[in-house]
Amino acid sequence: MRVLVVEDERNLAAAVARGLRAEGFAVDVAGDGLTGLDRALYGEYSAIVLDIMLPGRSGYDVLRDLRDRKVWTPVLMLTAKDGEYDIADALDLGADDYLTKPFPFVVLVARLRALVRRGSPERPARLTVADLVLDPAAHRAWRGDTEVPLTAREFALLEHLMRRVGDAVSKSDLLAEVWDENFAGDPNIVEVYIGYLRRKIDAPFGRRSIETVRGVGYRIDAAGG
Amino acid sequence: MRVLVVEDERNLAAAVARGLRAEGFAVDVAGDGLTGLDRALYGEYSAIVLDIMLPGRSGYDVLRDLRDRKVWTPVLMLTAKDGEYDIADALDLGADDYLTKPFPFVVLVARLRALVRRGSPERPARLTVADLVLDPAAHRAWRGDTEVPLTAREFALLEHLMRRVGDAVSKSDLLAEVWDENFAGDPNIVEVYIGYLRRKIDAPFGRRSIETVRGVGYRIDAAGG
């Protein structure tokens, strides 16, 4: 679940990013309209949080550009209370939801989840590979009939692998999309989390669904191991 | 994921090639417009990174030639800042995206990924020669119905030969593209790995798909041996 936050107030942006990450989203931040537009065009996001008041190019303009270019990623607009900008215009332009600052963080999360769920109706609500089932909206996972509790990070990693069933997904890909585009830490973290996942969804069930493709990355097989 | 980089500044070309390889792309480099055009015409690329300022034949010309000949591989143009060349012209000619030098490497990667995603929505087909099957995305190989486990190097070598079915591929070509452009070690390594491959995909099945072309290199025949 990848989210782009376009917000120039650094403190707010950082707080939102931190919070969303804790909720299991992968978050990119853009500090102005231009970079925001750029990222939105070339990244693959489940949703975009877009401030209206932005230096350079307003949230309006960014949104219009996006829709003009046939990018239909769900957009949640952020507005200040003063009402200089009209939220109705934004909705006309193709925004999917909005929030007035200041807002409780949990509301943001709830709306985002709703957006993501709505925004891709053609996508099945649940991911299934063999007897592995993932419900991204509910954030729950099952192996057969037994539910398996996963942490946010574990869940994001498993979701990512399951969305690309059959493909060998490179470690750098995983780092970029489950962690952060500019993740600077030890790439070993991926191995660590693969290990956690295996101990939760494989070992107790005598399975082996996550295969290591040495020198390349990891793969979940359609057969399900 | 195969990418062609057409760039005359050797340092930049090498740096880009190295970086992209680390990101999991297979990279070919051409140092001038003519060889660039040649490769683009006869190679099978997911995307092309094309500098505009090139000796011999400019990136413009290369792009025009390509499009004239109905080659629609996504092209990302590189321009220097001075603006002697107009990027609008390039886009008119059928470029898909552009970057102004100098650029952050991550941006290049992101744009390339976006290009590849847009440009080839259907999953890249499997490579098939007789009953030999290779799935580059999944990184798996089969002889008939039985899967054959290959190491990263073996896989790259076989993929390379299969992409040039029927051609005799020279040892130096293989060294440059499967190993490294500036590979310094013993060229005998190719023979060694051909041996490994034969023992995995041929010997157990009583086949002989990799033929030695003495004094030239190796060839996989369309008939499949």
Added chain:
DNA sequence: AGCCCCTCTCAGCCGGCTCTCAGGAGCGGC
């Protein structure tokens, strides 16, 4: 404040992949 859990770092271990080397086999030329 105290506790717990999640996340991430670090270091050590292990297996096997990659590569080197050298001797032998095969092929072609004379």
Added chain:
DNA sequence: GCCGCTCCTGAGAGCCGGCTGAGAGGGGCT
């Protein structure tokens, strides 16, 4: 038949990639 060159192959060393346990840091909840 002999010689030279190319290719093949077995053995083995080194190294790298991946796995794991231990533990620190931090945030949230009680």
